[in-house]
Amino acid sequence: MIEKFEVLKRLQSLKNKINGLEASQERRKQDVQKKKVQIENEKALAEKKHEAKIAVQKEIDRKELNLKTNEGEITKYNVQLNSIKSNKEYSILVSEIGSKKADISVLEDEILDTMSRLEIANQEHVKATEVLRNEEESLKDLIESVDAEVKGVDDEIEKIKNEQKKYVDLLDEYSLKHYNRLSNIKGGKAVVPVIGNVCGGCSMNIRAQTLNALMGGKDLVFCQSCSRILYLDDK
Ligand SMILES: [Zn+2]
Known part of the structure; x- marks a missing residue:
């Protein structure tokens, strides 16, 4: 018959094994959580890049509208030029047309600049979206492998618990x-x-x-300081 403290030692070692396995499961679940948080951040970044792109596009639309308005006014002034009699009015209109043309030239340059910015904003949005998609794919893989690992460890824990039961059956109620x-x-x-x-x-x-109690007795002996169950180490 296997000695009482030997049974207790084995129970303890099995319990610690289970604790270790459960902690490893917990760590793996944490890995999934961390990945989810990371993906939330990637999602927010992709959304920000999308908004930035829209804002630049709107800026271009505004400038183009402005440009069209200026062109429309030039056309209108050109028509008016035909019906003007006085030199003064004529020269005022001509200078107005010149000023509108200058505005248009500035707007055209600005539109070109803004289009380059749109190109960059577009690339950044595409990149952020791609990063997000890759991360989501890798999250799927991670969840799959963690689920499989956790299930494997569950099976292992189940086996250890069955083994524990065998030892528990060997113990008296008091010791247990x-x-x-x-x-x-x-x-x-x-x-x-x-x-x-x-x-x-x-x-x-x-x-x-x-x-003395340890050497002689069959009863449990407790440490007088920490009240743990003691046994004599053979070594
Ligand atoms: Zn002690």
Whole structure:
């Protein structure tokens, strides 16, 4: 028959294994969350680039409208020129036409500049959209592989839990109760070895009385300082 503390040690090691596996699952789920946050940022950036592109396009539309208005006025002035009698009025109109033509020339230059900016804004939008699409694809792949990993680990945990049950069945109620209580509050170290008269859990010296109990008894022996379950290390 396998000794009580040996059963407890194995239970503890199985429990710590499960904790480790669950932590690794949690980390993988966090990876997915991080990727989702990253994609939200990429989405916001792509949206911003889209708005920037629209704004530049609107600027071009405004300038083109302005240009057409100026051209329309020049046409109107040219018609008026035919019916003007006085030299003064004539020269005022001619100078007005000259000024409109200058405006048009400035607008044409501005439109060309703005079109180059539109080209850049367009490229940036295309690039941001492409980055977003790639990230969304890779998120899909990540979710798929994390789901598979988590499921695999679930199966592994299930197996360990079945193994745990076998050991639990070997224990009396009293030992199990103390083990469970300590296991929950002592960070996975409920059962610790005594090495060189020192508790492996809290590093305090063990009383001679406790040592005697450990060597002789079959009952559980607890550290008088940290109240963990003690066993004598063979080494
Ligand atoms: Zn202790």
